[in-house]
Amino acid sequence: MVQAISEHFIDAIESETDGRITVNLQAATLGGSEDNMSALESGTVDIVSESPPTMAQRFAPEYSFAGDPFVIRNMEHYKAVQEEYLMPEDGLNGILLENGLRLGDSFRWGNRGFTSNFAVTTPEDVQGVKLRLPQFETWTSVWGEIGAQPTPVPFDELYSALQTGVADASEGPISQFMSTSLYEVQSHFSVTNHLLGVNHFIMNDEFYQGLSSDDQDLLRSTMQEATGQITETIRENEQTLYDQARDEGTTIVQRDEIDRQAFVDAGMPALQELSESKWAADIDAVLDLA
Secondary structure (H helix, E strand, O other), rough: HHHHHHHHHHHHHHHHOOOOOOOOHHHHHHOOHHHHHHHHHHHHOEEEEOOHHHHHOOOOHHHHHOOOOOOOOOOOOHHHHHHHHHOOOOHHHHHHHHHEEEEEEEEEEEEEEEEOOOOOOOHHHHHHOOEOOOOOOOHHHHHHHOOOOOOOOHHHHHHHHHOOOOOEEEEEEEHHHHOOHHHHOOOEEEEEEEEEEEEEEEEEEEHOOOOOOOHHHHHHHHHHHHHHHHHHHHHHHHHHHHHHHHHHOOEEEHHHHHHHHHHHHHHHHHHHHHHHHOOOHHHHHHHHOO
16 A cells, blocks of 8 residues: 555656656565665665664664654654654764665554454563564563563564464554454454554655756655655554454454553663663653654
């Protein structure tokens, strides 16, 4: 779906400029995140969409806080973090520019939740639970502090790991839960909202600098319109997926049943340590942004 809307955005750019701007997006569909970023850096593609963890891991780990658990509350909070720390040239964007890339606008692709065979409403529910996590050091630090047991499992082995007990639980958006049929091996999806899934459009800067000033403005405005459309479309799709999960027998533990602040408090020692030793921002300053 994101790919389809991204292609619509590219078509709109090319139409609005009567073909003055032609954008190569196709190659970015041929591999994973690392392949996409390599293609963008080399100029094989002009624009890709990627997540803050991908950008942080590849270029700037000090900005991982934009994609770490229990930091970002909602899209409004993320936009404030984006304007304060990510878009300025003395922030993440400056590091990307040094690598020939330019940060564009962001869109929400879904909140991550907790999949398990029991309801998760407080930190007590995850004590000692073997939680499959992507191997981002910051993610494992926070969940480990909360009391879970981070368990490395390749994504393509996630279903079997949950089926056989190698892992007790996983985390991810409802779209992942449904597309991988995890409802067959996990009875509950708890809407913990521990991490807001966000992607940014990222441009090859040589491509961007090759545009006229008017076309740069047009590109940015069309991108902003597209990100709003993507966010709204995905929000609507999420509700459909929750209904489909219920139809499959999944118990959805709603966000108002979950003490999210208790998770934040339980993970705070790890968040403070990350803030002091790794991040380019103070955790309290980030949390206090409107």
